[in-house]
Amino acid sequence: MKRVVALAALPLLLLACSKAPEPVATAPKALVQKTAIEWVKPVDANIDAIFAQAKAANKPVFLYWGAVWCPPCNQIKATVFNRQDFIDRSSFFVPVYLDGDTPGAQKLGARFKVRGYPTMILFKPDGTELTRLPGEVDSSQYMELLSLGLGATNSVKESLAVALGQGSPVPTAKLTADAWRMLAYYSWDTDEAQLLPKTELAATLNKLAQSCPTEYAQPAARLALKAIAAGAQSKAGIADKAVALARLQQTLGDPVLARQNADMLSYYGGDIVPAVTTAASPERAQLLANWNKALDALNADPSLSRADRLSAIQAKVALAKLGQSKDGQPPLPAELIAQAREAAGVADKSTTNTYERQAVIPSAADLLTEVGLLDESDTLLKAELPKAVSPYYHMLGLAQNAKRRGDKAGSLKWAEQAYADSTGPATRLQWGTGYVGKVIDLTPEDSARIEKAAASVIAELEATPETFYERNRRGLERMGKRLLAWNEKGKHAPTLKKLTQQLDGVCAKLSADAQAQQACSGIFKPSADAPKA
Secondary structure, eight states: OOOOOOOOOOOOOOOTTSOOOOOOOOOOSSOOOOSSOOOBOOSTTOOHHHHHHHHHHTOOEEEEEEOSSOHHHHHHHHHTTTOHHHHHHGGGSEEEEEETTSTTHHHHHHHHTOOSSSEEEEEOTTSOEEEEEOTTSOHHHHHHHHHHHHHOSSOHHHHHHHHTTSSOOSOGGGSOHHHHHHHHTSOGGGOTTSSSOGGGHHHHHHHHHHHSOTTOHHHHHHHHHHHHHHHHHSSSOOSOHHHHHHHHHHHHTOHHHHHHTHHHHHHSHHHHHHHHSOTTOHHHHHHHHHHHHHHHHHHTOTTSOHHHHHHHHHHHHHHHGGGOOTTOOSOOOHHHHHHHHHHHHHHHHHOOOHHHHHHHHHHHHHHHHHTTOHHHHHHHHHHHGGGOSSHHHHHHHHHHHHHHHTOHHHHHHHHHHHHHHOOSHHHHHHHHHHHHHHHHHHOTTOHHHHHHHHHHHHHHOOSSGGGGSHHHHHHHHHHHHHHHHHTGGGTTHHHHHHHHHHHHHHHGGGTTOHHHHHHHHTTTSOTTTSOOO
């Protein structure tokens, strides 16, 4: 699943009286058959003690940052964390589970620069970050990359410096195939500018693709695709479209390379195709034909998970919509709609793992929505509510479907219920600020409802620094910007005054933490005047 969600590193002050984490055992001499992963969970943000014990045991640290409701997180649980080889391999590292709703999690998120769920980082025993693992690849590839990381002596950051010729006399040709593979499959989507500023990503990936030795076909193809996708999403665009197009056609025409890059073909077609071809051109027609052929092969591949196979059909729909106008003309081909309906039905019937369904059902419902089958999408989501891991996530899909129909009341009803049913402090804050945004979007004239929604979010804010870190802070800042825009020219000044006074009461209790107090006080200030958090 595509990763969607840069902050400066924040210092982490640990209290000496914090409860110590569970002891870390010494590394086993051979794989030990286990029945479950023995996750270590930081208590009150006390993660430094875990790193100290890992260093003493000379074991790497595997950090998993996720959330109960997150579909990609549940997909990882169902397809990677339940694999016996992953469970066995966990004997060789310290598996740390950091749920976004646990005390201290958002502060640690800011420290490690983790934003999107899930993010998975592998650290050396001394605490140096080795690599970020891509959650979007299939489970077999994931295990291969985990093994590479565990056996690596150089971090991805160090390999990148060598590849770019920065501060190292070692030529790029001396990088091993494994080092190039780790560079190619590094999770650039969850990097959060750890290695590169976002503005340099496309050019750097392109340089890596050109520097990768030709005998390393797999990482070279992956780096080229990553570079093309980054360029397509950047303001600068793709410098040499002809070269990019030729590289794309080469990968699409090679079943092995296409399978190895299934995630790239499923997630970036809608960005890449219009970036390298012009509408109605022979080049676009040929590229679309080859891309769709590759996607059909992925959908028929039994080695891929149901979620990955659904993503292939979703990609076909995205490609078909490139030729549509805003009013949906021309309509999608009937055979594509039938394929989407069949894929959603098969996914529903064949997916039995509870965690995997948390990922698959929203994807299937979204697929039905995208081909215009809103009623069938609703039916699927409503049937799942009583048995879902986090039904409040599915309610957002129902809210979006109602909005597409023009049913504002129905959309707000589902969004409000989703907020009411959400659990966990960080999750409730995210759902609450999202609900405020929906009320502003759909009923900007309803000042009373907007005030009530925003006041409810503020009333739940705990006057602790944790509330104003990472995802929490960004959610509150988004809500503040929406309310300030809604109050353009002071149209709703009394409401903003009440909300500001309510928030000031929370900020006043944060005097012991200047960083948090500054972030709190800036929420309802125009961006030019807001203090830096």
